[in-house]
Amino acid sequence: xxxxxxxxxxxxxxxxxxxxxxxxxxxxxxxxxxxxxxxxxxxxxxxxxxxxxxxxxxxxxxxxxxxxxxxxxxxxxxxxxxxxxxxxxxxxxxxxxxxxxxxxxxxxxxxxxxxxxxxxxxxxxxxxxxxxxxxxxxxxxxxxxxxxxxxxxxxxxxxxxxxxxxxxxxxxxxxxxxxxxxxxxxxxxxxxxxxxxxxxxxxxxxxxxxxxxxxxxxxxxxxxxxxxxxxxxxxxxxxxxxxxxxxxxxxxxxxxxxxxxxxxxxxxxxxxxxxxxxxxxxxxxxxxxxxxxxxxxxxxxxxxxxxxxxxxxxxxxxxxxxxxxxxxxxxxxxxxxxxxxxxxxxxxxxxxxx
Amino acid sequence: xxxxxxxxxxxxxxxxxxxxxxxxxxxxxxxxxxxxxxxxxxxxxxxxxxxxxxxxxxxxxxxxxxxxxxxxxxxxxxxxxxxxxxxxxxxxxxxxxxxxxxxxxxxxxxxxxxxxxxxxxxxxxxxxxxxxxxxxxxxxxxxxxxxxxxxxxxxxxxxxxxxxxxxxxxxxxxxxxxxxxxxxxxxxxxxxxxxxxxxxxxxxxxxxxxxxxxxxxxxxxxxxxxxxxxxxxxxxxxxxxxxxxxxxxxxxxxxxxxxxxxxxxxxxxxxxxxxxxxxxxxxxxxxxxxxxxxxxxxxxxxxxxxxxxxxxxxxxxxxxxxxxxxxxxxxxxxxxxxxxxxxxxxxxxxxxxxxxxxxxxxxxxxxxxxxxxxxxxxxxxxxxxxxxxxxxxxxxxxxxxxxxxxxxxxxxxxxxxxxxxxxxxxxxxxxxxxxxxxxxxxxxxxxxxxxxxxxxxxxxxxxxxxxxxxxxxxxxxxxxxxxxxxxxxxxxxxxxxxxxxxxxxxxxxxxxxxxxxxxxxxxxxxxxxxxxxxxxxxxxxxxxxxxxxxxxxxxxxxxxxxxxxxxxxxx
Numbered sequence: 001x002x003x004x005x006x007x008x009x010x011x012x013x014x015x016x017x018x019x020x021x022x023x024x025x026x027x028x029x030x031x032x033x034x035x036x037x038x039x040x041x042x043x044x045x046x047x048x049x050x051x052x053x054x055x056x057x058x059x060x061x062x063x064x065x066x067x068x069x070x071x072x073x074x075x076x077x078x079x080x081x082x083x084x085x086x087x088x089x090x091x092x093x094x095x096x097x098x099x100x101x102x103x104x105x106x107x108x109x110x111x112x113x114x115x116x117x118x119x120x121x122x123x124x125x126x127x128x129x130x131x132x133x134x135x136x137x138x139x140x141x142x143x144x145x146x147x148x149x150x151x152x153x154x155x156x157x158x159x160x161x162x163x164x165x166x167x168x169x170x171x172x173x174x175x176x177x178x179x180x181x182x183x184x185x186x187x188x189x190x191x192x193x194x195x196x197x198x199x200x201x202x203x204x205x206x207x208x209x210x211x212x213x214x215x216x217x218x219x220x221x222x223x224x225x226x227x228x229x230x231x232x233x234x235x236x237x238x239x240x241x242x243x244x245x246x247x248x249x250x251x252x253x254x255x256x257x258x259x260x261x262x263x264x265x266x267x268x269x270x271x272x273x274x275x276x277x278x279x280x281x282x283x284x285x286x287x288x289x290x291x292x293x294x295x296x297x298x299x300x301x302x303x304x305x306x307x308x309x310x311x312x313x314x315x316x317x318x319x320x321x322x323x324x325x326x327x328x329x330x331x332x333x334x335x336x337x338x339x340x341x342x343x344x345x346x347x348x349x350x351x352x353x354x
Numbered sequence: 355x356x357x358x359x360x361x362x363x364x365x366x367x368x369x370x371x372x373x374x375x376x377x378x379x380x381x382x383x384x385x386x387x388x389x390x391x392x393x394x395x396x397x398x399x400x401x402x403x404x405x406x407x408x409x410x411x412x413x414x415x416x417x418x419x420x421x422x423x424x425x426x427x428x429x430x431x432x433x434x435x436x437x438x439x440x441x442x443x444x445x446x447x448x449x450x451x452x453x454x455x456x457x458x459x460x461x462x463x464x465x466x467x468x469x470x471x472x473x474x475x476x477x478x479x480x481x482x483x484x485x486x487x488x489x490x491x492x493x494x495x496x497x498x499x500x501x502x503x504x505x506x507x508x509x510x511x512x513x514x515x516x517x518x519x520x521x522x523x524x525x526x527x528x529x530x531x532x533x534x535x536x537x538x539x540x541x542x543x544x545x546x547x548x549x550x551x552x553x554x555x556x557x558x559x560x561x562x563x564x565x566x567x568x569x570x571x572x573x574x575x576x577x578x579x580x581x582x583x584x585x586x587x588x589x590x591x592x593x594x595x596x597x598x599x600x601x602x603x604x605x606x607x608x609x610x611x612x613x614x615x616x617x618x619x620x621x622x623x624x625x626x627x628x629x630x631x632x633x634x635x636x637x638x639x640x641x642x643x644x645x646x647x648x649x650x651x652x653x654x655x656x657x658x659x660x661x662x663x664x665x666x667x668x669x670x671x672x673x674x675x676x677x678x679x680x681x682x683x684x685x686x687x688x689x690x691x692x693x694x695x696x697x698x699x700x701x702x703x704x705x706x707x708x709x710x711x712x713x714x715x716x717x718x719x720x721x722x723x724x725x726x727x728x729x730x731x732x733x734x735x736x737x738x739x740x741x742x743x744x745x746x747x748x749x750x751x752x753x754x755x756x757x758x759x760x761x762x763x764x765x766x767x768x769x770x771x772x773x774x775x776x777x778x779x780x781x782x783x784x785x786x787x788x789x790x791x792x793x794x795x796x797x798x799x800x801x802x803x804x805x806x807x808x809x810x811x812x813x814x815x816x817x818x819x820x821x822x823x824x825x826x827x828x829x830x831x832x833x834x835x836x837x838x839x840x841x842x843x844x845x846x847x848x849x850x851x852x853x854x855x856x857x858x859x860x861x862x863x864x865x866x867x868x869x870x871x872x873x874x875x876x877x878x879x880x881x882x883x884x885x886x887x888x889x890x891x892x893x894x895x896x897x898x899x900x901x902x903x904x905x906x907x908x909x910x911x912x913x914x915x916x917x918x919x920x921x922x923x924x925x
Contacts, residue, residue, distance in 0.1 A: 013733075013736065013737065013740070014740075016737045016741075017737055017740040017741045017744055018741075018744070020737055020738065020741035021741040021742075021744045021745055023741075024741060024742070024745060025745070028750075028753065028754065028757070032754075032757050032761075033757050033758050033761035033763045034757050034760060034761045039760075141893055141896060141897075142889060142893055144896075145839065145888075145889045145892035145893040145896065146885070146888075146889050147843045147846055147847060147863075147885065147888050147889075147892075148847070149846070149847050149850045149851075149863070149866065150846075150866055150881070150884075150885030150888065150889075151885075153866065153870045153873055153881055153885075154873065154882070154885070156873075157873035157874040157878075158874075160874055161874050288743070288746060288747070291746040291749070292746040292747050292748035292749055293748065295748060295749060295752065295851075296748070296847055296850075296851070299851065307749075310749055310753075311752065311851070314752060314753045314756045314757075315756055315853075317760065322753060326745060326749075326753075329744075329745065329746050329749065330744045330745060333743070333744045333746070334740075334744050337740075337744075
């Protein structure tokens, strides 16, 4: 099977995956142990109220009809609205409010994990069985084993008393001042001030940018991002080390050495590029960890992101919102999988030949 | 020791020919059992109770299905659904019964001549039929009453044994007493201070467990030397590699310590669970106060031993005002933290093991089937597993446990939500395990011996069981031990959010939640220690997994994507 046929097969496979994932969501939300209407109107809702909401949600129809309506509604991006958390707000609106914070958090946690984990792993792999290697490897394993919720609490406690632990450096005031450890990062550091319209198109021409707000925003997001990326950082380090070790012992590196290539050129040209391949699934797999782990981190650090929204929707019984959010997550993860396959197809010619 | 490669004697024959070493080992084992008979009987009783509860639940499935179907499709369809569900359940039981208890073939005995493929199905149908008769007899005839009587007599017998004192019981080495003004201790073991008495009891527990470990190893050596047919098997090399793999040994030691702590939670905890967790106001202790020896309930005493920062703190390795010793200090409500953590270890272990075993069974069976049949079966499994993976695991687990708990579903009551959590984690975790063993299973299925078995007319089930499953069992062990850590972290995270195991059943995540506001005060231990234990334990499981992998497959690279996926994703 050629590489691209393999890729298109995977692409085709994602259609039934999305459908089946939606089916599971439907079963949980509509046929699960909780009646969605009862959860929305509470124990003292009147019968008329109940009938009205049933009508609106289409719950008075037969189950197969509901199922088809649900699937079609989701696939045509008709995501419905929230019923309990912010009644009558459309899910799209909620997403535009909540998603940027989670994206900001996810962006930094991926970035930090990659820029700390991969170099450490490569260092350990280039200097195997030295003290530095042992320290990095063991540290990575322990770091990965730390539960996020616990790490978050310890981070908060240590940073609250940062003068005591870091020789009098106060976290809140060093660099830019942030209001507190808990709370959301300010995302208004960039904005469009002027638009110019070219026919139907509007093109932004005026920008507002505040480096201080940006710095405050980054500082605010750093602790939760490090916590969220902790498991991924450990994984990247581990896999990076193994990958470098494997490439160093491979024949073409041997050949390059025999050819008399300088070791710097060998490392940069032959080792690093090939060692990056096995890291692709690890980095893309982070998407799963980030979406799942964002709940805990956002709840503890008080960030009003999607994870927090999902958590609130679940515990308050906003089941229509839960279903729509689940659909968004499914689409996200499936697209990340497709990107991963795409990267693999480009990077690794061996894929598909097995 | 046999030199004949084609020796067909069974293990039983070989033991009968040279019974001395086996008997010696058995005598030792019996002595060890006798020392802890009471506790073992207790464990058997709890296990039996759990199994009974599960049987009760499974029995109600057909009627609940009938109710659900009858409400939308009418009574006739309901009865049909009832019969079909009951038959499917009995069919599943039949496979297990056949596998465990009926080593010979019923079809052969009855002299029915069919082709091999049919034989398997017919065999299962026969066993199912027998089970239907047994079930009918239990439900509709007096045999059921007789059976119940038998069970209750047995239970009472085991209960009587369970009340026996053992070497690790609290009565033998009591650690609760009070200090007289002259400094001597009253009520503790040999007048030692409670700290030393407790340490001694913990020491005895670990010494006993280590003895068992050594004795089991001895038993394996005896088997290897006297009773095994082959002088050498590849497994010997694996075990030798594991023994010299220090990282793996470290993992094994950590896991062993944890398991012993969980199994002997009643013995290693300074206070009984009853007095500490469940009814602190129903149990009294004696202490020496202003008016001589007085008594106070644990609950009242706890009011003065709370750890809430500042002066109100009972830290590590310290006594409270009532001469109770707290190795890990006290909780925010004054209860002993070590007791909480020891019983919490039990809860984590039970949930983790249950979830992992369920996952592993599903993943193994699925891997065997997909590797054997390939094609459509493989494709369907890929779609199903990818769909489950596409739902973020922690969110799915959170949603499901919230839904079941708010609906007060009966399943959420068992073990204070523990069973529900195990089922949810198993239901969301099997795709990761299946993905990890799919590759090895496919490789095995390409081997010549599988072709040979097929052309020989061996039934697919037998081929999978005999010729494929041994090769993926090792991989399963690795990934299962890795995912166990993930489940433990996940359960703790959920309990932290308030949707895992409910009070009063202890769970490590809840201790972290209770102590989270005191991390930067003098009561830092409440949240920090449980977290450190989780880190330690998960590191241990990972190390053990690494060790097993290097032992089974020394050529394998240490670490790949699937292993990471199996552990990650937790909270």
